[in-house]
Amino acid sequence: MVLFFVEPAVVDAVLEGPTRWAVLGAGVVHVVGTLLFGVSMVRAGVLPRPAAVGYTVTLTLLALLGNLPDSVFSSANHVAACVCLVALSRSVRRAGRPGEPRIHVTGSRQAGT
Incomplete structure (x- = not known):
């Protein structure tokens, strides 16, 4: 976890004592959760695999490389993460809303009408 726009002395103070373990624990939970969620998406095969x-x-690299200085690689990683999130959201949007029929049969009578 990175503390942006904070003086280095404040960051050092936050990372001393018990808050250090809370910050590190949050980072570990974020990385492990991202990996597990990503693996479950790939294994389920519901969303586009790429x-x-x-x-x-x-998103794992974003969490792991967040405390490094800005570079071309970190910027490219942000753009790639954005592209992946947009692709995932577009695939969900194309699937339709819950409760809507996915198959529309034309020219036939539906039951109960």
Whole structure:
């Protein structure tokens, strides 16, 4: 976890004592959760595989590389993560809303009408 826009002395103070373990624990939970969620998306096969794999890789890298200085690689990783999230959301949007029929039969009578 990275504390942005904070003086280095404040960051050092936050990372001393018991808050250090809370911050590190939150980072570990985030990375492990991202990996497990990404693996479950890939294994389920419901969402597009390239976008699910991209989500798993790029969002894990965002968490792990967040404390490094800005570079071309970190910027490219942010763009790739955005592309993966947009691809995933587009695939969900294309699937329709819950409760809507996915198959529309034309020219036939529906039961009960």
